[in-house]
Amino acid sequence: MSRDREKPCSLCAKSAPVLYRIQYDESGEWIFVCRECWNRVSQDNPFYVYGGTWKAHKR
Structure with a gap:
Protein backbone atom coordinates (compact mmCIF):
# COMPACT_ATOMS: atom_id res chain seq x y z
CA MET A 1 0.00 0.00 0.00
CA SER A 2 1.49 3.33 -1.08
CA ARG A 3 1.29 6.19 1.37
CA ASP A 4 2.42 8.83 -1.13
CA ARG A 5 0.10 11.81 -1.40
CA GLU A 6 0.14 15.53 -2.03
CA LYS A 7 -1.56 18.57 -0.50
CA PRO A 8 -2.25 22.01 -1.99
CA CYS A 9 -0.33 25.07 -0.84
CA SER A 10 -2.57 27.43 1.14
CA LEU A 11 -1.22 30.46 -0.75
CA CYS A 12 -0.73 29.44 -4.39
CA ALA A 13 -2.88 26.24 -4.42
CA LYS A 14 -0.20 24.18 -6.22
CA SER A 15 0.01 20.58 -5.01
CA ALA A 16 3.32 19.57 -3.45
CA PRO A 17 4.75 16.47 -1.74
CA VAL A 18 6.43 18.63 0.95
CA LEU A 19 4.76 21.57 2.69
CA TYR A 20 5.84 23.78 5.57
CA ARG A 21 3.49 24.59 8.45
CA ILE A 22 3.88 28.29 9.22
CA GLN A 23 2.35 31.42 10.64
CA TYR A 24 3.18 34.47 8.52
CA ASP A 25 0.83 37.32 9.46
CA GLU A 26 -0.70 38.97 12.50
CA SER A 27 -3.69 36.58 12.50
CA GLY A 28 -1.48 33.78 13.89
CA GLU A 29 -3.32 31.22 11.74
CA TRP A 30 -1.35 28.07 10.87
CA ILE A 31 -1.18 27.26 7.15
CA PHE A 32 0.72 24.85 4.90
CA VAL A 33 2.84 26.38 2.13
CA CYS A 34 5.08 25.05 -0.66
CA ARG A 35 8.81 25.78 -0.79
CA GLU A 36 8.40 28.73 -3.18
CA CYS A 37 5.77 30.46 -1.02
CA TRP A 38 7.74 29.60 2.14
CA ASN A 39 10.84 31.33 0.73
CA ARG A 40 8.77 34.40 -0.14
CA VAL A 41 6.86 34.86 3.15
CA SER A 42 9.61 33.89 5.61
CA TYR A 50 7.89 27.70 11.58
CA GLY A 51 5.75 24.82 12.82
CA GLY A 52 7.10 21.73 11.10
CA THR A 53 7.25 19.98 7.76
CA TRP A 54 4.49 17.86 6.21
CA LYS A 55 5.78 15.13 3.88
CA ALA A 56 3.74 13.06 1.45
CA HIS A 57 5.86 9.95 1.96
CA LYS A 58 5.51 8.64 5.49
CA ARG A 59 8.00 6.13 6.85
Whole structure:
Protein backbone atom coordinates (compact mmCIF):
# COMPACT_ATOMS: atom_id res chain seq x y z
CA MET A 1 0.00 0.00 0.00
CA SER A 2 1.49 3.33 -1.08
CA ARG A 3 1.29 6.19 1.37
CA ASP A 4 2.42 8.83 -1.13
CA ARG A 5 0.10 11.81 -1.40
CA GLU A 6 0.14 15.53 -2.03
CA LYS A 7 -1.56 18.57 -0.50
CA PRO A 8 -2.25 22.01 -1.99
CA CYS A 9 -0.33 25.07 -0.84
CA SER A 10 -2.57 27.43 1.14
CA LEU A 11 -1.22 30.46 -0.75
CA CYS A 12 -0.73 29.44 -4.39
CA ALA A 13 -2.88 26.24 -4.42
CA LYS A 14 -0.20 24.18 -6.22
CA SER A 15 0.01 20.58 -5.01
CA ALA A 16 3.32 19.57 -3.45
CA PRO A 17 4.75 16.47 -1.74
CA VAL A 18 6.43 18.63 0.95
CA LEU A 19 4.76 21.57 2.69
CA TYR A 20 5.84 23.78 5.57
CA ARG A 21 3.49 24.59 8.45
CA ILE A 22 3.88 28.29 9.22
CA GLN A 23 2.35 31.42 10.64
CA TYR A 24 3.18 34.47 8.52
CA ASP A 25 0.83 37.32 9.46
CA GLU A 26 -0.70 38.97 12.50
CA SER A 27 -3.69 36.58 12.50
CA GLY A 28 -1.48 33.78 13.89
CA GLU A 29 -3.32 31.22 11.74
CA TRP A 30 -1.35 28.07 10.87
CA ILE A 31 -1.18 27.26 7.15
CA PHE A 32 0.72 24.85 4.90
CA VAL A 33 2.84 26.38 2.13
CA CYS A 34 5.08 25.05 -0.66
CA ARG A 35 8.81 25.78 -0.79
CA GLU A 36 8.40 28.73 -3.18
CA CYS A 37 5.77 30.46 -1.02
CA TRP A 38 7.74 29.60 2.14
CA ASN A 39 10.84 31.33 0.73
CA ARG A 40 8.77 34.40 -0.14
CA VAL A 41 6.86 34.86 3.15
CA SER A 42 9.61 33.89 5.61
CA GLN A 43 12.14 36.54 4.55
CA ASP A 44 12.36 39.52 6.94
CA ASN A 45 8.90 38.77 8.36
CA PRO A 46 8.39 39.57 12.07
CA PHE A 47 5.23 37.40 12.16
CA TYR A 48 6.92 34.31 10.68
CA VAL A 49 6.86 31.15 12.83
CA TYR A 50 7.89 27.70 11.58
CA GLY A 51 5.75 24.82 12.82
CA GLY A 52 7.10 21.73 11.10
CA THR A 53 7.25 19.98 7.76
CA TRP A 54 4.49 17.86 6.21
CA LYS A 55 5.78 15.13 3.88
CA ALA A 56 3.74 13.06 1.45
CA HIS A 57 5.86 9.95 1.96
CA LYS A 58 5.51 8.64 5.49
CA ARG A 59 8.00 6.13 6.85
